[in-house]
Amino acid sequence: MALSTDEVGRFAGLLESNGDALTTAWTDAVATLLRGRLSHAELHRQIAELQKGFQSALAGGAGDLEADAAGELRGLLSELSNTRARQGFSATETAVSIFALKEAMLTVLGQDGDINATTLRDYVSFSAFVDRAGLFTFDSYVRAREELISDQAEQLLELSTPVVKLWEGVVAVPLVGTLDSARAQVVMERLLQTLVDTGSPYAIIDITGVPAVDTQVAQHILKTVVAARLMGADCIISGIRPQIAQTIVALGIEFGDIATKASLADALRHVLRKADVNAGRRGAGRRES
Amino acid sequence: MERVPVLKIGDILLVSIQIDMEDQTALQLQEDLADRIVETGCHGVIIDISALDIVDSFVGRTLATIASISRVLDAETVVVGMRPAVAITLVELGLSLPGIRTALNVELGMALLARERDFEFKDIDDDEDDADEAVVAAS
Numbered sequence: 001m002a003l004s005t006d007e008v009g010r011f012a013g014l015l016e017s018n019g020d021a022l023t024t025a026w027t028d029a030v031a032t033l034l035r036g037r038l039s040h041a042e043l044h045r046q047i048a049e050l051q052k053g054f055q056s057a058l059a060g061g062a063g064d065l066e067a068d069a070a071g072e073l074r075g076l077l078s079e080l081s082n083t084r085a086r087q088g089f090s091a092t093e094t095a096v097s098i099f100a101l102k103e104a105m106l107t108v109l110g111q112d113g114d115i116n117a118t119t120l121r122d123y124v125s126f127s128a129f130v131d132r133a134g135l136f137t138f139d140s141y142v143r144a145r146e147e148l149i150s151d152q153a154e155q156l157l158e159l160s161t162p163v164v165k166l167w168e169g170v171v172a173v174p175l176v177g178t179l180d181s182a183r184a185q186v187v188m189e190r191l192l193q194t195l196v197d198t199g200s201p202y203a204i205i206d207i208t209g210v211p212a213v214d215t216q217v218a219q220h221i222l223k224t225v226v227a228a229r230l231m232g233a234d235c236i237i238s239g240i241r242p243q244i245a246q247t248i249v250a251l252g253i254e255f256g257d258i259a260t261k262a263s264l265a266d267a268l269r270h271v272l273r274k275a276d277v278n279a280g281r282r283g284a285g286r287r288e289s
Numbered sequence: 290m291e292r293v294p295v296l297k298i299g300d301i302l303l304v305s306i307q308i309d310m311e312d313q314t315a316l317q318l319q320e321d322l323a324d325r326i327v328e329t330g331c332h333g334v335i336i337d338i339s340a341l342d343i344v345d346s347f348v349g350r351t352l353a354t355i356a357s358i359s360r361v362l363d364a365e366t367v368v369v370g371m372r373p374a375v376a377i378t379l380v381e382l383g384l385s386l387p388g389i390r391t392a393l394n395v396e397l398g399m400a401l402l403a404r405e406r407d408f409e410f411k412d413i414d415d416d417e418d419d420a421d422e423a424v425v426a427a428s
Contacts (some may be wrong), residue, residue, distance in 0.1 A: 188373075193374030278404055
């Protein structure tokens with residue numbers, strides 16, 4: 001539903017002649033909605049910029065937001081939603097900043113006192129234009145937010161899966177946070193690669209920082225242990241909190257012959273004893289021969 | 290057809306697989322190894338698969354078969370150097386290669402074999418001691 005050419009011309013004229021009044025009315029409307037979370041001067045600057053964007057788009061003959069002449073306006077709108085998204089404003093607060101132009105336009109339209117059918121029709125089609133601009137803002141806002149979230153998720157993934165060397169031949173993975181499939185995959189790959197790189201025959205998976213263990217998380221941990229075994233390393237699970245032990249039993253999860261310990265210290269002691277026994281056996285063999 | 294070389298080091302046969310394992314190659318290796326174990330009287334077999342990108346179900350099963358055959362011929366088999374990606378794939382496929390002993394690298398594999406051997410002899414020694422004691426007790 002694009003605007004007709006003479007409508008575009010009329011709106012451009014209206015915006016131009018009532019520029020200051022519009023900006024003020026618009027800024028006031030937005031300011032009450034944002035409840036002072038942005039300074040008035042800053043808001044006024046943004047709104048003035050937007051108003052200029054609308055004006056130049058309409059002056060350029062853009063009957064639609066997709067038109068070439070509206071390119072600058074689109075840029076302004078997405079920039080506004082990007083900054084708003086990063087500043088923590090809600091989607092409504094962002095979109096309403098655009099919709100407030102309608103209110104401002106109404107005060108300007110009613111100024112000279114003769115409201116007739118043409119004014120009404122103009123108002124409705126201008127509203128439709130502003131609505132599309134608002135929706136565009138909404139879309140950009142969501143996109144910006146999604147980018148933000150995926151960036152953070154990636155950072156989280158990198159941050160939270162260190163593999164540390166505890167002792168000669170013993171590595172440990174302290175798991176912190178919820179374990180989903182993607183993270184479990186990263187943990188598994190890192191742990192196995194570290195085993196190969198360091199030649200450590202023992203690995204400890206510490207789940208003290210995992211808030212909840214469901215069947216899926218258990219499945220991920222079991223897979224990691226089995227994969228490590230396939231490669232010839234022994235895996236021990238430690239840091240099982242009482243609550244988690246109860247959940248594990250209640251869910252009927254079987255860890256089979258995988259060693260489980262209450263604390264990391266216990267696990268390390270277990271591993272060292274095991275390594276000691278193995279070394280002892282070898283030493284005894286050498287002495288005999 | 291390419292063949293996988295079997296090297297004898299002391300009491301151990303070392304097989305390092307450096308080529309893509311086709312079904313025929315795997316079967317040939319199985320035969321060669323059985324022959325060599327009998328021929329040399331070795332008690333340990335180390336199969337190095339660190340160069341293998343893919344271990345399919347057939348190769349996995351062949352490795353298990355080789356381990357079983359060696360055990361019948363009184364030789365312990367250790368598969369060493371499995372890559373993380375291979376291990377993950379095998380786990381995802383649900384193949385946990387039961388009956389195969391594994392180690393991270395050749396060195397650890399040799400240590401494992403040496404340990405197993407000592408342990409075995411120690412058991413026999415213990416059994417003999419027990420037998421002696423039994424005789425003493427009887428007399």
